[in-house]
Amino acid sequence: MRIIVHKAKCQGHARCWAHAPDIFMLDDEGYILPGDVEVAEGDELLASRSARSCPERALEIDPTPAARVESGVDQPKVGRV
Numbered sequence: 001m002r003i004i005v006h007k008a009k010c011q012g013h014a015r016c017w018a019h020a021p022d023i024f025m026l027d028d029e030g031y032i033l034p035g036d037v038e039v040a041e042g043d044e045l046l047a048s049r050s051a052r053s054c055p056e057r058a059l060e061i062d063p064t065p066a067a068r069v070e071s072g073v074d075q076p077k078v079g080r081v
């Protein structure tokens with residue numbers, strides 16, 4: 001799973017870091033560092049929640065099919081539809 005970082009949108013709220021300091025790195029002024037974030041297996045849920053907490057929508061969950069499968073988004077539904 002990958003989080004696409006839109007550095008220009010970041011306003012330094014640090015919510016991402018507050019939720020997941022081991023996943024999202026900030027500079028000395030509280031702005032996210034440039035470069036996409038590769039999320040380790042097992043950290044997908046925390047990373048997704050943290051990305052969605054960004055009020056500036058600076059963190060985008062990679063929507064490509066490979067990333068969706070890796071994150072479990074495209075897993076088959078079980079139970080009644």
Ligand code: SF4
Nearest residue numbers: 010011013014016054
């Ligand atoms: S929550 Fe969003 S705006 Fe705040 S530091 Fe993280 S990426 Fe930047």
